[in-house]
Amino acid sequence: MLITRSAQESHLYMDLHACVCGANRFDREHHVEDRDGVLVSVYEGACSECGRTRVFEFVFADDRPVAPPAFGGPEPSQIIDPGEFLWVARRLSLASGQRLLNTPNAEHREIRPTVAYAAAALEEVVKFLPEEADRIPEERFTSELGREMYAQDPSRFKRAFLVSTLERDRKILAGIDRVSPPLG
Numbered sequence: 415m416l417i418t419r420s421a422q423e424s425h426l427y428m429d430l431h432a433c434v435c436g437a438n439r440f441d442r443e444h445h446v447e448d449r450d451g452v453l454v455s456v457y458e459g460a461c462s463e464c465g466r467t468r469v470f471e472f473v474f475a476d477d478r479p480v481a482p483p484a485f486g487g488p489e490p491s492q493i494i495d496p497g498e499f500l501w502v503a504r505r506l507s508l509a510s511g512q513r514l515l516n517t518p519n520a521e522h523r524e525i526r527p528t529v530a531y532a533a534a535a536l537e538e539v540v541k542f543l544p545e546e547a548d549r550i551p552e553e554r555f556t557s558e559l560g561r562e563m564y565a566q567d568p569s570r571f572k573r574a575f576l577v578s579t580l581e582r583d584r585k586i587l588a589g590i591d592r593v594s595p596p597l598g
Contacts, residue, residue, distance in 0.1 A: 415454070416493050418472040419486030420479040422534075426502065427493050428457060428470050430559070437463035483527070483534040490541040496550050497560025499538040500570060506532035507583065514586070522594035529590065533583040540576050548573050 418424045432438045440459045447454045455472045480486060491499070510528040517525070542550045550571040555564045569575060 416470065416472045417475050418455070418493060419475050419489075419491065420482070420484065421455070422480075422482045423485040423491060423494065424455065424457065424470070424472045426485065426535075427472075428468075430494065430498055430502075430557075431470075433461040433464060433466055433468055435461060435464040435466065437461050440468050483530045485534055485538050486541075488541065490554075491538060494538070495554060495556045495560035496539045496542040496571065497555045497563035498557050499535045501559055501563055503532045503535035503539065503583075506535070511586075514590075519593040522590045523596060526587065526590045526594070529583065529587055533580065533587060536576070536580050536583060539571070540580060543573055543576070 416424075416427065418427070428440075428442070429438055433440065440461050442457045442459045444455065444457050447456055452473055455474070457468075457470045457472075459468055460466065461468055475489075475492070476487060485491065485494075485499075490496075506528050510525050510532060513525050514522055514529075539550070542554045544551065549568065550564075552564060552568075555561045564571060
């Protein structure tokens, strides 16, 4: 059974784990089952590409999941590794950065949720840093994508790089809040 800290983390896990045909997304139906006193969050649906039924089952690590855009509390994820979180953060940061550069300040508020999601993913990467270490140990990378991200550039997982990147993302969020009025 997969142990999750939030619905946000569950959805990201499902997005990161493609169907055998290669499709990443599927229309999800969600329900909760009581299995001998343990609540199990079940997501099920057909792959939009091949029609195979996909099923994911999660139990919550905590009775009080965090609110989005956060993925979890102070402990690192048990189901998504730091390389996967960094891959998500980088992909969304690049896309939202381009949009921020090419839209008027008044429209930046529309981009804020993507920037906040990217920052939350980066905060998750930092949780894998041991307290006294200057980088995330290689053994913390458990997925194929995570190991690939680490192999491509281990320096991206150094404390100094992660902290400065997270500070930059937080400044971007603060800038959006300063220059773009809230929607509706």
